[in-house]
Amino acid sequence: MxxxxxxxxxxxxxxxxxxxxxxxxxxxxxxxxxxxxxxxxxxxLPAVVQALAAAAAETHRYPDNGAVVLTAALAERYGVDPAQVVPGCGAVMLCQQLAQAFNDPGSSIAFAWRSFEMYPLLAQVAGARAIAVPLVSGRQGGPADTHDLEALAAAVDGTTRLVFVCNPNNPTGTAVRRVELERFLDAVPAQTLVVLDEAYREFVTDPDVPDGIELMRGRPNVAVLRTFSKAWGLAGLRVGYLVAEDPAVADAVRRTHVPFSVSVLAQAAAVAALASExxxxxxxxxxxxxxxxxxxxxxxxxxxxxxxxxxxxxxxxxxxxxxxxxxxxxxxxxxxxxxxxxxxxxxxxxxxxxxxxxxxxxxxxxxxxxxxxxx
CATH class of the missing domain: 3.90.1150.10 (Aspartate Aminotransferase, domain 1)
Known part of the structure; x- marks a missing residue:
């Protein structure tokens, strides 16, 4: 057996x-x-339906492995170089690629808990230690539902290669604000990659909750994850993306992707969705x-x-x-x-x-x- x-x-x-x-x-x-x-x-979206109908005629061919058109559209949207952008088969697949790219057995991944349920599983598969830092109350007398960034920074040690900050947090919906997040990013060692997981960024209405891509700029150990599955309505097509300040981080993630994992249909739909903002x-x-x-x-x-x-x-x-x-x-x-x-x-x-x-x-x-x- x-x-x-x-x-x-x-x-x-x-x-x-x-x-x-x-x-x-x-x-x-x-x-x-x-x-x-x-x-x-x-x-x-109507434009997505039209794009899917047109792309269906090409499904006998492999997709563009580099998702060049989608990568360029995302790079233009965020004012970054295409070398900083990595599309993937949903943000969850990119989480797995990050663990594969940066974690060896004996290293660690830190995150708040409770948060996105994949984080501890990523550590388990990678043979890494999971550092789960309990949530705290975001308001006086309330339940524990918010990242404790001070404790999360203190939990990072010499083995920690990845830190995930889910903002807004899944499943509690709370978000950490600019001052606390900037203080946290400044406290994390340069050799530890902080991934701001912003799958729900489009729904943020609190002006004090910062755009992670803006905080990323000038910080080479910060990357941002986003997805087309939620606000953009493409959950059934599986397409997400990572934006990294350091192109070397993006290159490492790109090296771990499963070839052709972002389908012809997913690429066409995502480009059409971006044009329907x-x-x-x-x-x-x-x-x-x-x-x-x-x-x-x-x-x-x-x-x-x-x-x-x-x-x-x-x-x-x-x-x-x-x-x-x-x-x-x-x-x-x-x-x-x-x-x-x-x-x-x-x-x-x-x-x-x-x-x-x-x-x-x-x-x-x-x-x-x-x-x-x-x-």
Whole structure:
């Protein structure tokens, strides 16, 4: 028998969000809603649909391995050299490439926790030590939901090759601000690469939360990750990108990519999406407005919801997490629970969020009845 490496055998299986059509059939209801994967509820951009139709005629050919057109478009957008830009098969693949490029067994990767669930798995696969620094409360009396950058900087040691700062943080939606982030970047040793993971950057409305690409400039040990999966609506095509201040960092990541992993369709769609930025901004504004409505409605129901800077909200439900998520699913609402911590809920279309709120009300009513003597 051929055995996989112990580190690989120990990896938990990835569990994607349930298919809402499957859940609806299981429950015998007309509709279930999925608020688990932080997708936008809008259909693909019209320009993307047109680009995909045109590109489909080329799918018998391999894609451009260097994604030259997309790389040039991103470089122009951010005012950097194309040598600083690396497209990839989603930002998560670029995270893996970063670990492959910079971590040897015995090195370490540092990150806040709870944060993006791939970070500890990257360390495990690379044979690196995971340095998980607990979150702290972002507001007086609130739950632990925000990066402790001072503790994260103190945790970095001579073995630390990578530090991930997820900003806004997934799954809590909170974000660290300019002064604290600049102080942190100045404190990290020059030989440690800080990766600002900004998958949700487009949804940030707090003016004190800085653009990571602007903070990156002049700091050769800083790189920024972004994705087309969220605000740009290309989750099904898998395309993200890294921008590094030091072209040598980008070159190292480029060397670890799987050849042709950014498909013909993904490249064409991403270029078309970039050319549709005005429409994307309108869609983002609609998501933000709905985020505000959903946040207010959840607070009215007694949930301690922090101001989110992403396209999801976080319910710090602690030990009640699994029970509440199961109760919502039984009512046709799919969320993303993190056992013992909380539930991440994607900001959906208004009618989808209304289904969620009605389900929460039904759960509360049932609990109230159960708690009433004779109920």
């Amino acid at each position: 051929v055995d996989a490496r112990p580190a690989v055998q120990a990896l938990p299986a990835y569990r994607p969000g349930r298919n809402p059509a499957d859940l609806a059939r299981e429950l015998g209801v007309a509709r279930a809603v999925k608020l688990a994967s932080n997708e936008v509820s809008f259909p693909p 005005d429409e994307v901004r309108r869609r983002v504004a609609a998501v933000v407005a709905e985020r505000d409505r959903l946040t207010a409605a959840l607070r009215e129901r007694g949930f301690d919801v922090a101001d989110s800077q992403a396209n999801f909200v976080w319910l710090p439900t602690g030990d009640r997490t699994a029970e509440l998520a199961a109760a919502l699913e039984a009512r046709g609402v799919i969320t993303r629970p993190f056992a013992g911590d909380g539930i991440r809920i994607t900001v959906g279309a208004p009618d989808e969020d209304d289904v969620l709120l009605a389900a929460l009300d039904a759960v509360a009513l049932e609990r109230s009845a159960a708690a009433t003597p004779g109920g």
